[in-house]
Amino acid sequence: MAQLYFRYGAMGCGKTMQLLQVAFNYNERGQTVCVIKPRTDTKNGDKLLTRIGPERETDFTxxxxxxxxxxxxxDYRDVDCILVDEAQFLTAKQVDQLMEVTVKLDIPVICYGLRLNFRRKDGGFEGxxxxxxxxxxxxxxKTICDCGRKATLNCRFLNGKLVTDGPDILIDDGKSDIKYRALCNHCYYKLKENS
Ligand SMILES: [Zn+2]
Structure with missing residues (x-):
């Protein structure tokens, strides 16, 4: 009986890297996977990129x-596994559709994504x-904060300053410096007080 998995972690914990490793393991055994992700307006387009090098085309976005x-x-009912990157951007309906894939088509679905948005409230991401x-x-x-504690929060930095409000997806206009870092709660409060 196939199952629906959610593997979540903060920014930079190597989610996409793990997805690519799982895809590789399936392929090595002569099995096929279907790699998909929600289409967003970010630069990567149809590719999965990792910070340390490996990349792969998606089967579809x-x-x-x-x-x-x-x-x-x-189109993909014969594959052995569905792998979903950036799963936080799924709609609630699409998560239900992935559940249907496990039940009706008996294909395991492994979703990788963030649990919380950078505002740390309002339920995070719908998906x-x-x-x-x-x-x-x-x-x-799991991933580690700069201080050595476990990092659980995704934080947005705009021109070096921690920001706690704004749109879910910020388009890089080339003028501002947008960065995301994984922080522990301890460092989050410290930076928030100083911002
Ligand atoms: Zn910390």
């Missing part, structure tokens, strides 16, 4: 309106929230 179950049932409610298995990918 999809908009918020697309029914992923239908797409997989039509992550629904995955936390629905997934058969929820697993944390």
């Amino acid at each position: 999809f908009t918020r309106r697309e029914n992923i179950y239908n797409r997989i049932a039509k 992550a929230t629904r995955l936390l409610q629905l997934a058969h298995k929820i697993e944390e990918i």
Whole structure:
């Protein structure tokens, strides 16, 4: 019986790297995977990139309106595993469609994504929230803050300053310096007081 997995972690914990490793392991055994991600306006386009080098083309990307179950049932029903990158950007409906993939098509689905948005409130990302409610298995990918504690927060820095409000997706206009860092709660409060 196939299952729906949500493997979440803060920014920079190597989620995409782990996804690529799983894809590699399947391929090495002569099995096939389908690698997908939600389409956002970021620069990477249809590729999965990692900070340390390896990359891979997606099999397809999809908009918020697309029914992923239908797409997989039509074109990918023979694959051995579905791997989803940037799963926090799924809609709640699309998470339900991925659950249908595990139940009706009996294909395991492994989603990688962030649990919380940089504002750390309002339920985080719709896709992550629904995955936390629905997934058969929820697993944390751990990463470390600069101070050595476990990092659980994704923080946005604009021109070097911690920001705690703004749009979910910030387009790089080339003029401002936008960075994300994984922080522990301790460092978050310290930086927030100083900002
Ligand atoms: Zn810290």
